[in-house]
Amino acid sequence: MSWVWDQKAENGYMKRIEDAFHHEIDCISLGSIKNNMAISEYHLLWNLRHKYQHFRSDIFLNGIDGSNLTKDNEEIIERKHGMFVRDDGAVPARFLVSFLIQRDLDKHIHSYAKIKWALLQAEEGEFLVADCYHEGAIMPISPKLCFVTMTDDRMITREEVAAINRKSLSLASKFCFAQDFEKCPL
Known part of the structure:
Protein backbone atom coordinates (compact mmCIF):
# COMPACT_ATOMS: atom_id res chain seq x y z
CA MET A 1 0.00 0.00 0.00
CA SER A 2 1.25 3.46 -0.86
CA TRP A 3 0.36 6.27 1.54
CA VAL A 4 -0.46 9.73 0.22
CA TRP A 5 0.68 11.54 3.39
CA ASP A 6 2.96 10.52 6.23
CA GLN A 7 2.27 9.18 9.71
CA LYS A 8 3.23 12.48 11.35
CA ALA A 9 0.46 14.26 9.44
CA GLU A 10 -2.06 11.44 9.91
CA ASN A 11 -1.50 11.20 13.66
CA GLY A 12 -0.73 14.89 14.16
CA TYR A 13 -2.46 17.89 12.63
CA MET A 14 -4.91 15.82 10.55
CA LYS A 15 -6.03 13.83 13.59
CA ARG A 16 -6.49 17.06 15.58
CA ILE A 17 -8.70 18.48 12.80
CA GLU A 18 -10.67 15.24 12.42
CA ASP A 19 -11.17 14.85 16.18
CA ALA A 20 -12.42 18.44 16.55
CA PHE A 21 -14.83 17.93 13.65
CA HIS A 22 -16.15 14.62 14.98
CA HIS A 23 -16.58 16.16 18.42
CA GLU A 24 -18.61 18.88 16.72
CA ILE A 25 -20.92 16.56 14.80
CA ASP A 26 -21.38 13.87 17.45
CA CYS A 27 -24.20 15.78 19.18
CA ILE A 28 -25.13 18.35 16.53
CA SER A 29 -28.74 19.45 16.18
CA LEU A 30 -30.65 22.30 14.61
CA GLY A 31 -30.05 25.50 16.54
CA SER A 32 -27.05 24.20 18.47
CA ILE A 33 -23.98 26.40 18.83
CA LYS A 34 -21.34 25.38 16.32
CA ASN A 35 -17.56 25.53 16.34
CA ASN A 36 -17.30 27.08 12.88
CA MET A 37 -13.51 26.82 12.81
CA ALA A 38 -13.61 23.06 13.45
CA ILE A 39 -16.04 22.63 10.55
CA SER A 40 -14.04 24.95 8.30
CA GLU A 41 -10.71 23.25 9.01
CA TYR A 42 -12.22 19.85 8.19
CA HIS A 43 -13.79 21.19 4.98
CA LEU A 44 -10.45 22.64 3.90
CA LEU A 45 -8.55 19.47 4.88
CA TRP A 46 -10.98 17.36 2.85
CA ASN A 47 -10.40 19.56 -0.20
CA LEU A 48 -6.63 19.58 0.21
CA ARG A 49 -6.47 15.81 0.58
CA HIS A 50 -8.37 15.57 -2.67
CA LYS A 51 -6.06 18.09 -4.36
CA TYR A 52 -2.91 16.14 -3.47
CA GLN A 53 -4.24 12.57 -3.69
CA HIS A 54 -2.43 11.80 -6.95
CA PHE A 55 0.89 13.42 -6.08
CA ARG A 56 3.09 10.32 -6.04
CA SER A 57 6.46 11.45 -7.40
CA ASP A 58 9.31 11.00 -4.97
CA ILE A 59 11.72 13.91 -4.57
CA PHE A 60 15.35 13.25 -5.48
CA LEU A 61 18.02 15.15 -3.59
CA ASN A 62 21.11 15.77 -5.72
CA GLY A 63 24.36 14.86 -4.03
CA ILE A 64 22.67 13.26 -1.04
CA ASP A 65 23.40 9.63 -0.31
CA GLY A 66 20.66 7.51 1.10
CA SER A 67 20.52 6.27 4.63
CA ASN A 68 20.84 2.55 3.82
CA LEU A 69 17.83 1.68 5.96
CA THR A 70 15.77 -1.48 5.86
CA LYS A 71 12.04 -1.19 5.20
CA ASP A 72 11.46 -1.97 8.89
CA ASN A 73 13.83 0.85 9.91
CA GLU A 74 12.02 3.28 7.58
CA GLU A 75 8.68 2.34 9.14
CA ILE A 76 10.03 2.78 12.67
CA ILE A 77 11.44 6.22 11.82
CA GLU A 78 8.17 7.32 10.23
CA ARG A 79 6.11 5.93 13.11
CA LYS A 80 8.21 8.15 15.39
CA HIS A 81 7.36 11.13 13.13
CA GLY A 82 10.75 11.21 11.44
CA MET A 83 11.70 11.43 7.79
CA PHE A 84 14.32 9.53 5.80
CA VAL A 85 16.18 9.50 2.50
CA ARG A 86 16.32 6.25 0.55
CA ASP A 87 19.54 4.80 -0.90
CA ASP A 88 18.99 6.46 -4.28
CA GLY A 89 18.58 9.91 -2.68
CA ALA A 90 14.78 9.77 -2.93
CA VAL A 91 12.50 11.27 -0.31
CA PRO A 92 9.08 9.58 -0.48
CA ALA A 93 6.42 11.88 -1.95
CA ARG A 94 4.18 11.48 1.11
CA PHE A 95 6.56 13.64 3.16
CA LEU A 96 6.22 16.51 0.68
CA VAL A 97 2.45 16.02 0.43
CA SER A 98 2.13 16.26 4.21
CA PHE A 99 4.10 19.50 4.17
CA LEU A 100 2.06 20.91 1.24
CA ILE A 101 -1.26 20.11 2.91
CA GLN A 102 -0.13 21.70 6.18
CA ARG A 103 1.22 24.73 4.33
CA ASP A 104 -2.03 25.15 2.39
CA LEU A 105 -4.10 24.77 5.56
CA ASP A 106 -2.12 27.61 7.10
CA LYS A 107 -2.27 29.64 3.89
CA HIS A 108 -6.02 29.30 3.22
CA ILE A 109 -7.74 28.91 6.59
CA HIS A 110 -8.01 32.70 6.92
CA SER A 111 -10.45 32.69 3.98
CA TYR A 112 -12.85 30.74 6.22
CA ALA A 113 -12.58 33.19 9.13
CA LYS A 114 -16.01 34.80 8.70
CA ILE A 115 -17.84 31.71 7.50
Missing part, protein backbone atom coordinates in the same frame (compact mmCIF):
# COMPACT_ATOMS: atom_id res chain seq x y z
CA LYS A 116 -20.80 30.63 9.60
CA TRP A 117 -21.92 27.08 8.96
CA ALA A 118 -25.61 26.27 9.13
CA LEU A 119 -27.10 22.83 9.61
CA LEU A 120 -29.80 21.67 7.23
CA GLN A 121 -31.97 18.69 8.08
CA ALA A 122 -33.84 16.88 5.33
CA GLU A 123 -37.55 16.39 6.02
CA GLU A 124 -37.65 13.88 3.19
CA GLY A 125 -34.93 12.38 1.00
CA GLU A 126 -31.24 11.94 1.68
CA PHE A 127 -28.04 13.74 0.74
CA LEU A 128 -25.42 12.62 -1.75
CA VAL A 129 -21.80 13.24 -0.83
CA ALA A 130 -19.27 14.33 -3.47
CA ASP A 131 -15.67 13.18 -3.35
CA CYS A 132 -14.70 16.86 -3.17
CA TYR A 133 -16.54 20.16 -2.90
CA HIS A 134 -13.68 22.41 -4.02
CA GLU A 135 -14.90 25.93 -3.29
CA GLY A 136 -18.47 24.77 -2.65
CA ALA A 137 -19.60 25.53 0.89
CA ILE A 138 -21.51 22.26 1.26
CA MET A 139 -20.68 19.32 3.49
CA PRO A 140 -23.18 16.50 4.09
CA ILE A 141 -22.43 14.78 7.38
CA SER A 142 -25.14 12.11 7.36
CA PRO A 143 -27.96 11.02 5.07
CA LYS A 144 -30.25 13.61 6.69
CA LEU A 145 -27.84 16.38 7.79
CA CYS A 146 -25.74 18.79 5.77
CA PHE A 147 -23.60 21.82 6.61
CA VAL A 148 -23.89 24.82 4.28
CA THR A 149 -23.17 28.52 4.51
CA MET A 150 -25.20 31.66 3.83
CA THR A 151 -28.38 30.50 5.56
CA ASP A 152 -29.64 29.56 9.01
CA ASP A 153 -30.23 26.15 10.58
CA ARG A 154 -33.51 24.73 9.31
CA MET A 155 -35.49 21.80 8.01
CA ILE A 156 -35.53 21.58 4.23
CA THR A 157 -37.90 20.04 1.72
CA ARG A 158 -37.26 17.18 -0.68
CA GLU A 159 -36.91 19.74 -3.48
CA GLU A 160 -34.20 21.59 -1.56
CA VAL A 161 -32.39 18.30 -0.87
CA ALA A 162 -32.57 17.60 -4.62
CA ALA A 163 -31.01 21.01 -5.39
CA ILE A 164 -28.13 20.30 -2.99
CA ASN A 165 -27.69 16.83 -4.48
CA ARG A 166 -27.51 18.30 -7.99
CA LYS A 167 -24.87 20.74 -6.73
CA SER A 168 -22.94 17.84 -5.19
CA LEU A 169 -23.02 16.02 -8.52
CA SER A 170 -21.80 19.11 -10.36
CA LEU A 171 -18.91 19.64 -7.91
CA ALA A 172 -17.82 15.99 -7.74
CA SER A 173 -14.49 15.27 -9.32
CA LYS A 174 -14.93 11.53 -9.90
CA PHE A 175 -17.73 10.15 -7.76
CA CYS A 176 -20.49 10.65 -5.24
CA PHE A 177 -21.62 8.25 -2.56
CA ALA A 178 -24.73 7.85 -0.43
CA GLN A 179 -26.22 5.53 2.12
CA ASP A 180 -29.00 4.69 -0.35
CA PHE A 181 -29.02 6.29 -3.81
CA GLU A 182 -32.71 5.42 -4.20
CA LYS A 183 -33.51 7.89 -1.41
CA CYS A 184 -31.44 10.75 -2.91
CA PRO A 185 -33.66 13.01 -5.02
CA LEU A 186 -32.23 14.85 -7.99
Whole structure:
Protein backbone atom coordinates (compact mmCIF):
# COMPACT_ATOMS: atom_id res chain seq x y z
CA MET A 1 0.00 0.00 0.00
CA SER A 2 1.25 3.46 -0.86
CA TRP A 3 0.36 6.27 1.54
CA VAL A 4 -0.46 9.73 0.22
CA TRP A 5 0.68 11.54 3.39
CA ASP A 6 2.96 10.52 6.23
CA GLN A 7 2.27 9.18 9.71
CA LYS A 8 3.23 12.48 11.35
CA ALA A 9 0.46 14.26 9.44
CA GLU A 10 -2.06 11.44 9.91
CA ASN A 11 -1.50 11.20 13.66
CA GLY A 12 -0.73 14.89 14.16
CA TYR A 13 -2.46 17.89 12.63
CA MET A 14 -4.91 15.82 10.55
CA LYS A 15 -6.03 13.83 13.59
CA ARG A 16 -6.49 17.06 15.58
CA ILE A 17 -8.70 18.48 12.80
CA GLU A 18 -10.67 15.24 12.42
CA ASP A 19 -11.17 14.85 16.18
CA ALA A 20 -12.42 18.44 16.55
CA PHE A 21 -14.83 17.93 13.65
CA HIS A 22 -16.15 14.62 14.98
CA HIS A 23 -16.58 16.16 18.42
CA GLU A 24 -18.61 18.88 16.72
CA ILE A 25 -20.92 16.56 14.80
CA ASP A 26 -21.38 13.87 17.45
CA CYS A 27 -24.20 15.78 19.18
CA ILE A 28 -25.13 18.35 16.53
CA SER A 29 -28.74 19.45 16.18
CA LEU A 30 -30.65 22.30 14.61
CA GLY A 31 -30.05 25.50 16.54
CA SER A 32 -27.05 24.20 18.47
CA ILE A 33 -23.98 26.40 18.83
CA LYS A 34 -21.34 25.38 16.32
CA ASN A 35 -17.56 25.53 16.34
CA ASN A 36 -17.30 27.08 12.88
CA MET A 37 -13.51 26.82 12.81
CA ALA A 38 -13.61 23.06 13.45
CA ILE A 39 -16.04 22.63 10.55
CA SER A 40 -14.04 24.95 8.30
CA GLU A 41 -10.71 23.25 9.01
CA TYR A 42 -12.22 19.85 8.19
CA HIS A 43 -13.79 21.19 4.98
CA LEU A 44 -10.45 22.64 3.90
CA LEU A 45 -8.55 19.47 4.88
CA TRP A 46 -10.98 17.36 2.85
CA ASN A 47 -10.40 19.56 -0.20
CA LEU A 48 -6.63 19.58 0.21
CA ARG A 49 -6.47 15.81 0.58
CA HIS A 50 -8.37 15.57 -2.67
CA LYS A 51 -6.06 18.09 -4.36
CA TYR A 52 -2.91 16.14 -3.47
CA GLN A 53 -4.24 12.57 -3.69
CA HIS A 54 -2.43 11.80 -6.95
CA PHE A 55 0.89 13.42 -6.08
CA ARG A 56 3.09 10.32 -6.04
CA SER A 57 6.46 11.45 -7.40
CA ASP A 58 9.31 11.00 -4.97
CA ILE A 59 11.72 13.91 -4.57
CA PHE A 60 15.35 13.25 -5.48
CA LEU A 61 18.02 15.15 -3.59
CA ASN A 62 21.11 15.77 -5.72
CA GLY A 63 24.36 14.86 -4.03
CA ILE A 64 22.67 13.26 -1.04
CA ASP A 65 23.40 9.63 -0.31
CA GLY A 66 20.66 7.51 1.10
CA SER A 67 20.52 6.27 4.63
CA ASN A 68 20.84 2.55 3.82
CA LEU A 69 17.83 1.68 5.96
CA THR A 70 15.77 -1.48 5.86
CA LYS A 71 12.04 -1.19 5.20
CA ASP A 72 11.46 -1.97 8.89
CA ASN A 73 13.83 0.85 9.91
CA GLU A 74 12.02 3.28 7.58
CA GLU A 75 8.68 2.34 9.14
CA ILE A 76 10.03 2.78 12.67
CA ILE A 77 11.44 6.22 11.82
CA GLU A 78 8.17 7.32 10.23
CA ARG A 79 6.11 5.93 13.11
CA LYS A 80 8.21 8.15 15.39
CA HIS A 81 7.36 11.13 13.13
CA GLY A 82 10.75 11.21 11.44
CA MET A 83 11.70 11.43 7.79
CA PHE A 84 14.32 9.53 5.80
CA VAL A 85 16.18 9.50 2.50
CA ARG A 86 16.32 6.25 0.55
CA ASP A 87 19.54 4.80 -0.90
CA ASP A 88 18.99 6.46 -4.28
CA GLY A 89 18.58 9.91 -2.68
CA ALA A 90 14.78 9.77 -2.93
CA VAL A 91 12.50 11.27 -0.31
CA PRO A 92 9.08 9.58 -0.48
CA ALA A 93 6.42 11.88 -1.95
CA ARG A 94 4.18 11.48 1.11
CA PHE A 95 6.56 13.64 3.16
CA LEU A 96 6.22 16.51 0.68
CA VAL A 97 2.45 16.02 0.43
CA SER A 98 2.13 16.26 4.21
CA PHE A 99 4.10 19.50 4.17
CA LEU A 100 2.06 20.91 1.24
CA ILE A 101 -1.26 20.11 2.91
CA GLN A 102 -0.13 21.70 6.18
CA ARG A 103 1.22 24.73 4.33
CA ASP A 104 -2.03 25.15 2.39
CA LEU A 105 -4.10 24.77 5.56
CA ASP A 106 -2.12 27.61 7.10
CA LYS A 107 -2.27 29.64 3.89
CA HIS A 108 -6.02 29.30 3.22
CA ILE A 109 -7.74 28.91 6.59
CA HIS A 110 -8.01 32.70 6.92
CA SER A 111 -10.45 32.69 3.98
CA TYR A 112 -12.85 30.74 6.22
CA ALA A 113 -12.58 33.19 9.13
CA LYS A 114 -16.01 34.80 8.70
CA ILE A 115 -17.84 31.71 7.50
CA LYS A 116 -20.80 30.63 9.60
CA TRP A 117 -21.92 27.08 8.96
CA ALA A 118 -25.61 26.27 9.13
CA LEU A 119 -27.10 22.83 9.61
CA LEU A 120 -29.80 21.67 7.23
CA GLN A 121 -31.97 18.69 8.08
CA ALA A 122 -33.84 16.88 5.33
CA GLU A 123 -37.55 16.39 6.02
CA GLU A 124 -37.65 13.88 3.19
CA GLY A 125 -34.93 12.38 1.00
CA GLU A 126 -31.24 11.94 1.68
CA PHE A 127 -28.04 13.74 0.74
CA LEU A 128 -25.42 12.62 -1.75
CA VAL A 129 -21.80 13.24 -0.83
CA ALA A 130 -19.27 14.33 -3.47
CA ASP A 131 -15.67 13.18 -3.35
CA CYS A 132 -14.70 16.86 -3.17
CA TYR A 133 -16.54 20.16 -2.90
CA HIS A 134 -13.68 22.41 -4.02
CA GLU A 135 -14.90 25.93 -3.29
CA GLY A 136 -18.47 24.77 -2.65
CA ALA A 137 -19.60 25.53 0.89
CA ILE A 138 -21.51 22.26 1.26
CA MET A 139 -20.68 19.32 3.49
CA PRO A 140 -23.18 16.50 4.09
CA ILE A 141 -22.43 14.78 7.38
CA SER A 142 -25.14 12.11 7.36
CA PRO A 143 -27.96 11.02 5.07
CA LYS A 144 -30.25 13.61 6.69
CA LEU A 145 -27.84 16.38 7.79
CA CYS A 146 -25.74 18.79 5.77
CA PHE A 147 -23.60 21.82 6.61
CA VAL A 148 -23.89 24.82 4.28
CA THR A 149 -23.17 28.52 4.51
CA MET A 150 -25.20 31.66 3.83
CA THR A 151 -28.38 30.50 5.56
CA ASP A 152 -29.64 29.56 9.01
CA ASP A 153 -30.23 26.15 10.58
CA ARG A 154 -33.51 24.73 9.31
CA MET A 155 -35.49 21.80 8.01
CA ILE A 156 -35.53 21.58 4.23
CA THR A 157 -37.90 20.04 1.72
CA ARG A 158 -37.26 17.18 -0.68
CA GLU A 159 -36.91 19.74 -3.48
CA GLU A 160 -34.20 21.59 -1.56
CA VAL A 161 -32.39 18.30 -0.87
CA ALA A 162 -32.57 17.60 -4.62
CA ALA A 163 -31.01 21.01 -5.39
CA ILE A 164 -28.13 20.30 -2.99
CA ASN A 165 -27.69 16.83 -4.48
CA ARG A 166 -27.51 18.30 -7.99
CA LYS A 167 -24.87 20.74 -6.73
CA SER A 168 -22.94 17.84 -5.19
CA LEU A 169 -23.02 16.02 -8.52
CA SER A 170 -21.80 19.11 -10.36
CA LEU A 171 -18.91 19.64 -7.91
CA ALA A 172 -17.82 15.99 -7.74
CA SER A 173 -14.49 15.27 -9.32
CA LYS A 174 -14.93 11.53 -9.90
CA PHE A 175 -17.73 10.15 -7.76
CA CYS A 176 -20.49 10.65 -5.24
CA PHE A 177 -21.62 8.25 -2.56
CA ALA A 178 -24.73 7.85 -0.43
CA GLN A 179 -26.22 5.53 2.12
CA ASP A 180 -29.00 4.69 -0.35
CA PHE A 181 -29.02 6.29 -3.81
CA GLU A 182 -32.71 5.42 -4.20
CA LYS A 183 -33.51 7.89 -1.41
CA CYS A 184 -31.44 10.75 -2.91
CA PRO A 185 -33.66 13.01 -5.02
CA LEU A 186 -32.23 14.85 -7.99
